[in-house]
Amino acid sequence: MITKTSVTELLVKTVWHHLASCTIKVQKCNMSDQYRGKVIVAPMVRVCTLPFRLLTVDYGTDLVYTEETVDYKMLRSIKRQNDVLGTVDFIDKSDGTVFFRTCERERSKVIFQIGTNDAQRALKVGKMVEPYVAGLDVNMGCPKEFSLKGGMGAALLTQPDKIKSILTTLVQGLTIPVTCKIRILDSLPETLELCKLIEECGVAAIGVHGRTRQERPRHPNHNDVIREIAKVLTIPVIANGGSREISRHDDIKKFQQDTGASSVMIARAAMWNCSILRPEGFLPLDTVIEQYLRYCIQYDNPFTYSKYTVQNMLRELQDTPRGKAFLETQTLQEISIIWGLEDYFKTQLAKQNEGRKSLNFEMSEGKTAMPPSADHVKIVEREENGQKVVEMPIQFIRGNFNNADLPKMLLNTHVFRKQLKGPMYSHVIVDKFFSASVTVDGVRYTSTLREKSKRYSEQGAAIVFLHAMGLVSKTYGFVPPQGARKYLTEVTRQIVKEDVMSNEIMRNNDARIENEETDCKKRRLEDDSASVSLHQQESSQETDTSRNNNKSSITDGAS
Ligand SMILES: Cc1cc2nc3c(=O)[nH]c(=O)nc-3n(C[C@H](O)[C@H](O)[C@H](O)COP(=O)(O)O)c2cc1C
16 A cells, blocks of 8 residues: 555655765766866876876876776785875885885875776775776786786777776776776677777776777877767767877867877877976976976985986987986986985985884885895795705895895805805796795795796895895895995996087987977887887896896887
8 A cells, every 4th residue: 555654755755866876976976077178197107106297297198097007916915104205105015116106296196007807806996096086097008928818908908807807896986987998809890899889888087098908009090989989978078199290289279189089198209208297398308307306316216217217308318428327327316416416315215214214114125125124024944855845935126236236246245254065056037027035045035926038037036035134134135235336336427428418419409399390200200110019128227227238118008
């Protein structure tokens, strides 16, 4: 029987439901506004860490993406409020590296990008970063083998059910906007179908890189396909892939008009000289690099990342005397000398050390990226074929060590002093990765983490030995002592002096700014000849270039 009360209840329920769905729609609508008519800096591995992101904010970006972080990495991290730097850090438990550092200043602009193939893992990551970022993006465009093998990146493009489950779970479970960044498919109908499916998941916007999974940055971007997508979707479409057509600020608008997209996302053009974001025009590259380095120093950016980014800014200027000196650098301090920031480096370092002391801040900074003592890493001892094996999960991070203080050398010194038997190194290759052991006095020491080169894996094994012996922060320490590289510093200082006198860099910069057209053509040529994939570069960066004596090639856009 229908009573007066049940009718009222029903009415209340209906109105409530209607209001709730209106609220969700309004919320979604507001969330989409964040991506309308915007200039956005794209995710870039190694480049888009906090210093670069802050620089893009200074130059006027509306939003800036982080580099991609794989969900597993995030899930095994610990979060730490870093009162010394005024940041929130996410630290990889297995090797102590800070892989996501953020601060209040960027909160309303930073979009955290994840690599994932699982809705629940993605949601957990979303919840972890939700308080600190303006949005979460799912990478559905990375064509690299490591992504595809893990069912992530572009592998998702052909799995509609997975896409639905990941995106709807995120949209329903998070209070921040959710987006994804895709590549186009082989045909327009397939691409449109995919985009509609993504829109139905309730995402706030969609980023479209106008190349297929097989196409490289040297191939033209399919602006026409982006235009068709923009026509059929109601959510904002963020056009990406246009850096070859963008050589000055006004070109950003042109790219947006050509694609009919709501917003534009730029990667390489921003990496080359991110003052392209300034409506007022370019700043001299030297100024951009100096400002970038100030942030690197202030926020203790890992040396290898800082160097990689500056290399990609310098490009052909790596051939100048200053560029060559830069290539020889092995620490952030050495780079800072080249750009006249030595005093700034020292002041910041002193300030940070003072802060650490007064706050009793135990964890060493991201640059050192090491647990401060063996207590922080689990060392396992076991028996294998009658031999004692000591193992722990630790990685060799080149930027932490001086040439004179490499783990193998520290091990040798110890073995020599104590007159121990060994060392004997051996290694195995698994899936193209290396795992090494070092045997000293009949005990085998090995890291459970694999390395990309044999050399690095041996250094990793040596680190295990040093930890097991309790030599880490007692006798030797992992942090290179200040002033240990005086010789190179002197050489660098001399080169800088000569360089400044000849004003070569400044002349080159001025010429570049005046002659943007020529530069753009050059860039295309470079792009066309770039055959090294980002992933390959990553490996070589970790191996040879991390030694930082080689010139890197210009980066190939990956995803
Ligand atoms: C150094 C570098 C790193 C990149 N890393 C990522 C990444 O982490 N996630 C992603 O979705 N795309 C990544 N990409 C691809 C870019 O975001 C972008 O899609 C591509 O470069 C095309 O845009 P552009 O023409 O403006 O360079 C990377 C590109 C470069 C050059």
